[in-house]
Amino acid sequence: MNVSDIQPTLAQAIELKKMRAIDERALRTLFLEARTANGFLDAPVSRELLERAVEIAELGPTSANSLPVRYVFVQSPEAKQRLNPAVGATNQEKTMKAPATAIVAADVKFYENFARTFPTRPEMADRFRAPEQAEATKGFARDNALLQMGYFILAARALGLDCGPMGGFDRAKVDAEFFPDGRLISLFLINIGYLDDSKGFPRLPRLEPAEIASFI
Numbered sequence: 350m351n352v353s354d355i356q357p358t359l360a361q362a363i364e365l366k367k368m369r370a371i372d373e374r375a376l377r378t379l380f381l382e383a384r385t386a387n388g389f390l391d392a393p394v395s396r397e398l399l400e401r402a403v404e405i406a407e408l409g410p411t412s413a414n415s416l417p418v419r420y421v422f423v424q425s426p427e428a429k430q431r432l433n434p435a436v437g438a439t440n441q442e443k444t445m446k447a448p449a450t451a452i453v454a455a456d457v458k459f460y461e462n463f464a465r466t467f468p469t470r471p472e473m474a475d476r477f478r479a480p481e482q483a484e485a486t487k488g489f490a491r492d493n494a495l496l497q498m499g500y501f502i503l504a505a506r507a508l509g510l511d512c513g514p515m516g517g518f519d520r521a522k523v524d525a526e527f528f529p530d531g532r533l534i535s536l537f538l539i540n541i542g543y544l545d546d547s548k549g550f551p552r553l554p555r556l557e558p559a560e561i562a563s564f565i
């Protein structure tokens with residue numbers, strides 16, 4: 350008899366599955382104590398750590414494994430100056446001071462990778478490629494890239510980083526400056542670093558679970 354022949358009972362299998370739940374400390378890092386960052390300690394964030402966050406976040410699911418998100422990490426003073434005119438006034442100071450600012454974008458030609466990323470049905474790319482589908486394809490890219498942005502924020506938190514996502518910027522200006530060929534469309538910016546606790550503000554109230562979830 351091989352070890353691989355030993356099958357757990359259903360009850361044992363369920364117990365093993367339940368043991369995957371993360372502990373309180375990890376929950377604090379990801380959700381319970383994690384806050385949106387409004388200001389950062391004056392400390393750099395390494396490229397390796399950002400790459401690791403990108404790598405981990407990419408394991409989060411997307412429709413047809415489409416993986417449309419793209420990131421441009423703006424870190425150098427020169428690149429920050431290119432970004433600055435597009436950033437809303439109330440977001441400017443913290444963005445210029447943040448160790449890194451990610452431009453989170455969607456690749457509207459994500460389907461070009463389908464032979465590699467969706468080899469079971471690569472022909473699905475044709476549906477997205479059709480000119481009359483352009484708007485729907487763009488929406489699909491946007492929806493799934495936004496989902497991936499959420500995974501990225503959690504991956505960054507899991508690595509001990511803090512994030513400050515921002516919608517207060519001019520997308521058209523960012524696209525013209527950073528993505529002139531139109532293949533990428535900007536979605537949000539995320540300041541990334543280590544939160545300066547002195548720049549915190551009280552947690553805003555959340556809705557009650559019963560207000561937002563029903564069980565039928």
Ligand SMILES: Cc1cc2nc3c(=O)[nH]c(=O)nc-3n(C[C@H](O)[C@H](O)[C@H](O)COP(=O)(O)O)c2cc1C
Pocket residue numbers: 383384385386440514515516517518537552553
């Ligand atoms: C997609 C997105 C866009 C946001 N845009 C801005 C912004 O432009 N400027 C800003 O100061 N905060 C912005 N926020 C911060 C939210 O107000 C903040 O995440 C929310 O109040 C929850 O804060 P908490 O994580 O500290 O509980 C944004 C957050 C998200 C997720």
